[in-house]
Amino acid sequence: MRPIGPNSASSACSRAMRASRSARSTVSSGHARRRSTPSVSAERAPRAAPHRSSGTVPALAGETAMRYHVYLEEDETGRCMAHVPDLAGCTATGPDRAAALAALPAAIRAYLRWCGEHGEPLPTDEPVEVAVAEVVRGCRPWRRGGAHALFSVDRAPLGDAELRAYLRRMSYARGDLLALVRGLSPHTLDASPPGLPSVRAVLAHLIETEAWYLSRLGQRIPAVYDGTDIVQRLVDSRARAVEVILRLSPRQRDLVYVPTENPSDNPEEGWTLRKVLRCCLEHELSHLQELQARFSDSLPERHELG
Incomplete structure (x- = not known):
């Protein structure tokens, strides 16, 4: 993802994120070369009470709620x-x-x-x-x-049970995606419907965006699709992402990171592991729904997500 022009300093999003940046410590960028300035800075998230659900369905932590x-x-x-x-x-x-x-x-x-x-x-x-x-x-x-x-809620401490639940649901999404695209011919992968990217381009985008999300935490996994077997790259990139996530220490899970390398259009944007996992799931489910709709005429009926 390339950075674009920053938001106005007066935006509510910027103000909210700037307010969280006091007492920051440096976090390694993950680059092999030494840098004169860190690509990520971070602060410890406030020790807020763990997030509690409010619905009739068990939340990630297994708690029941009304809404x-x-x-x-x-x-x-x-x-x-x-x-x-x-x-x-x-x-x-x-x-x-x-x-x-x-x-x-x-x-x-x-x-x-x-x-x-x-x-x-x-x-x-x-x-x-x-x-x-x-x-x-x-x-x-x-x-x-x-x-x-x-x-x-993105600042709430992330325990082992919730982390496993996030990763489990990420595996559901990636499994559904693989089932949808595995076995597609090169022609189908590379066809571009009017106004839409090819399936291969969507899959490459998912790989690259997940790597970008992890880089918000100062972590690095291969991001650029090199033209090899796209299905195998989906498998390999997710395995690498899970490995990196599980390697994070409890302290790293609680940090709020503010990347300075390849930022979004708000250079003050803060990230936590919980936010990264949320965005990974939201992004993949969105594109899964898009591809399911694209192939709906040739596949058994499937539900739509988010």
Whole structure:
């Protein structure tokens, strides 16, 4: 991802992220060469109470609740993306807040069905209730190079059980993606429908973006698709990503990182491991849905995600 022009210093997204940057310590960039300035700086996240769910479905930590807390990010036009941290990767986007929230119940039910297909016995028939817990303005995660909100829930300590749940659901998404594209002919992989990238380009983008997300934490995995077997690259890149994530110490899991190398359009954007895992899932599920829709005429009916 290439950086684009920074946001105005007066944006709410910038102000919120700048407010979190006191008492920062240096984190290694992961480069073999020594640099005169670090590519990532970080601070210890506040020791907030662990995130608790609020819905009728068990959260990642296994807690039960009455309804879902929703976290919103909005750009200057009002376009809105709604996130459900209890259902990591579940999102809905709309031209405004009302549209995003209206689309969310269907997205939640689809997400629960998807988890059920992978052996997680989550109820899918319960009424869905949502409550807005936080709004961050001035971020544009749907744009290439756009900043992603660092929600308060992204700062919560990440324990082993939740980390395993994130990785498990990431494996569901990658497995579904591999099942969809494995065996496609080179012609199908490289065909570009009008106004859309080829399947190969989408898959390469997923590999490169996941590497970019991990670089927000000062970690490096191969990012550039070299033209080799794209399916094997999807397998290998995810294995490398999981290896890097599991190698992070408990202290590194609790840091808030502010990358200075290849930043988003907000150079003050903060990242945590929890935010990286959330974004990896959201991004992959979004493209999985896109590819499922593209092949819907030739595949058995599949549900849509977020």
